[in-house]
Amino acid sequence: MAFGFAQAFRTFGRLALVGAIGAGLAAGDVGAEQKTPSPGSAKALFAGVSLPTQGAAQPIGFYAKGCMTGAVALPTDGPTWQAMRLSRNRRWGNPAMIALLERFSQDAVKYAGWPGILVGDIAQPRGGPMLNGHSSHQIGLDADIWFTPMPARHMTAQEREDLPFTSMLQKDKFLTVNPKVWTESRARLLMLAASYPEVERIFVNPAIKKKMCDTWTGDRTNLGKLRPIYGHDSHFHIRIKCPPGAAGCTPQAPVGSGDGCDKSLAYWFTPAPWAPPKPPKPGAKPPKPPREMMVSDLPKACAAVLDAASVASVQAATYGGTSAATAFTAAPAAAPAADDDEALPDVGPVPNDKPTIQ
Numbered sequence: 001m002a003f004g005f006a007q008a009f010r011t012f013g014r015l016a017l018v019g020a021i022g023a024g025l026a027a028g029d030v031g032a033e034q035k036t037p038s039p040g041s042a043k044a045l046f047a048g049v050s051l052p053t054q055g056a057a058q059p060i061g062f063y064a065k066g067c068m069t070g071a072v073a074l075p076t077d078g079p080t081w082q083a084m085r086l087s088r089n090r091r092w093g094n095p096a097m098i099a100l101l102e103r104f105s106q107d108a109v110k111y112a113g114w115p116g117i118l119v120g121d122i123a124q125p126r127g128g129p130m131l132n133g134h135s136s137h138q139i140g141l142d143a144d145i146w147f148t149p150m151p152a153r154h155m156t157a158q159e160r161e162d163l164p165f166t167s168m169l170q171k172d173k174f175l176t177v178n179p180k181v182w183t184e185s186r187a188r189l190l191m192l193a194a195s196y197p198e199v200e201r202i203f204v205n206p207a208i209k210k211k212m213c214d215t216w217t218g219d220r221t222n223l224g225k226l227r228p229i230y231g232h233d234s235h236f237h238i239r240i241k242c243p244p245g246a247a248g249c250t251p252q253a254p255v256g257s258g259d260g261c262d263k264s265l266a267y268w269f270t271p272a273p274w275a276p277p278k279p280p281k282p283g284a285k286p287p288k289p290p291r292e293m294m295v296s297d298l299p300k301a302c303a304a305v306l307d308a309a310s311v312a313s314v315q316a317a318t319y320g321g322t323s324a325a326t327a328f329t330a331a332p333a334a335a336p337a338a339d340d341d342e343a344l345p346d347v348g349p350v351p352n353d354k355p356t357i358q
């Protein structure tokens with residue numbers, strides 16, 4: 001630990017109230033403040049499409065502003081995974097992402113002592129912004145994995161809707177991993193995910209990143225891929241690089257070479273990320289509410305992606321072929337319950353994974 005956590009923690013005596021806010025945001029549902037997108041918005045249009053386009057798989061644009069063609073679905077079940085919240089219809093991705101998830105799930109059993117993975121949201125059939133829960137996951141190269149192990153039995157579709165998220169954090173403490181819930185196998189799972197060359201970033205709650213910094217005694221080469229961010233305390237988020245030859249995919253700057261256990265992490269343990277927005281000065285114009293994202297705000301090709309012909313069925317576009325598709329078919333996305341821990345907080349600045357002090 002090169003940089004002043006001790007100092008950061010001393011400050012906390014004075015931050016009890018902020019602490020309470022921080023823990024609440026980090027642990028829970030903050031989606032309630034999200035407005036329903038209007039019918040012509042990019043969110044509504046992309047959420048309204050139930051099947052991917054035909055043709056080659058292409059990510060178009062950036063993780064948080066784009067769409068995709070030629071997506072494939074992760075089969076709802078495999079020997080080492082089960083897909084969750086099937087009604088959301090968000091188990092679509094670039095084939096490189098889906099292949100990685102299947103491989104990761106097998107390696108998790110083999111090398112991490114993990115019984116199999118529960119896969120949360122990947123992307124919508126044509127990517128694009130979602131009605132709720134995420135700002136990224138738009139080009140098929142992001143996927144959420146639960147910190148809850150896969151049960152030994154096959155869950156029904158209803159059970160996959162209802163299984164509650166389990167936070168890894170202690171509810172009554174500021175950004176602290178709950179020692180009763182956290183296990184070494186979860187640490188191994190994260191480092192296994194980070195070990196793949198195509199994985200560029202893994203988003204976790206700052207408390208989890210700190211836990212890893214403090215306790216991981218193995219090879220720390222890939223620890224820097226673990227990036228602290230709001231939420232992400234009941235799941236972690238795997239982001240892969242633009243696949244080779246994906247000309248329309250906008251890459252993100254690679255992470256630095258260090259382990260990230262430095263001031264970029266200490267930042268999260270200060271009041272700054274949790275502070276409510278400053279009230280406007282008396283007499284100042286109230287700030288304009290942010291404009292809804294329209295299809296015209298996305299890369300040009302995304303309008304055509306919305307209009308393109310669909311594949312024949314979910315089964316036809318399920319990774320591994322029709323034999324991999326099970327009896328669960330995806331219903332068109334109803335407005336899913338906002339029970340994500342990835343929704344953004346309604347207070348404070350919302351940095352991407354790179355706070356300005358980094």
Ligand SMILES: [Zn+2]
Nearest residue numbers: 143144237342
């Ligand atoms: Zn995610």
